[in-house]
Amino acid sequence: MTDKKEKILRAALELFAEEGFKSTSTNKIAKKAGVSEGLIFRHFGNKDGLLQAIIQEGEEQAKVLFADIVMESDPKKLIEKYFGLTDKLLDNPEMANFWKLQYKIKWELEIYGEHKMEPLELALTNAFKKLGYKKPDLEARLLLINMDGMATRYYLQEGFNVKEMVEYFRNKYKQ
Amino acid sequence: MTDKKEKILRAALELFAEEGFKSTSTNKIAKKAGVSEGLIFRHFGNKDGLLQAIIQEGEEQAKVLFADIVMESDPKKLIEKYFGLTDKLLDNPEMANFWKLQYKIKWELEIYGEHKMEPLELALTNAFKKLGYKKPDLEARLLLINMDGMATRYYLQEGFNVKEMVEYFRNKYKQ
């Protein structure tokens, strides 16, 4: 991975997350990265290849992020760790940018990409089963759906207090 | 409102909801509506004016939709009516299209437009207060956040079973 190739990736991630995939021109990406426009196509083939490269890189990040949660065997601790995700995401600006991009392109290209979340959903389902929930799969999905909603607010509603909301929701699973 | 003007509005709503605002060309709208491209600009000034017209029309629809819920004085019934929203939205395809557009442009243009939901949030807050909830405002917001999450899944995740999820969530507020 050359220096300029990485600069393209970083510039594209930022611009895609800010302005969307289709609305971001390759010209703009090249200017932000400080390279010639042609270099983008040399390295990634076409604009879509660039997007795929960004997505793939992010998926690997996500796996690392989820690993610690999924491995937890104590159900209560697992749920606690799940709620801890938010803080991790908020503290790392590059990670936050990547997740913003994820949601943006979800809506722009209308693909949900559930496989990314599947291990997390399964782990949560198992935890709720151990805790005696009658419908552990639905309870797990409810948590993830709530996460989607939180993300919508966090990224789009100015002044939305995530931490307060997460704290309130988390408390429902504490006792 | 002339016949052709309305055809433009309908075509634009559909295309914006399907492909997004920026990605839909005025040329395409004109072809779908069966009018000349220039007529769009005669009636709406520019592409943004067309979007505004669609949004405004939809906001009026939303007010009508929420009115029945907001007016309800019995807290339990109010919450029940809130959960009934889903069925109403799913049964009316034009309404479904409008809400899809709402979420799409939220992410595309990064504006949340909370004022539209405010009366609903206030009404729910009041209902939870009457029912003795310690933090009725947060509980109300939780419901709306959940709705955002459900919408994300419903519109983007193929094969997502909304009714089952809504039913499960609704049951938490029944007793």
Next chain:
DNA sequence: CCTAATTACGTGAGTACTTACTTACTATAA
């Protein structure tokens, strides 16, 4: 170890096509 050949990296100026929007014009109705 030096040189020659090959590959990978990088650019600037082009390509054909699409974009939102304009203009000059006609038909229709009040």
Next chain:
DNA sequence: TTATAGTAAGTAAGTACTCACGTAATTAGG
């Protein structure tokens, strides 16, 4: 007769992508 509704054919400014051309790095052979 005057405003309104409607059109066809433009326009300049993008758009993703290509191409001919260099230069730097890597490898191969004597």
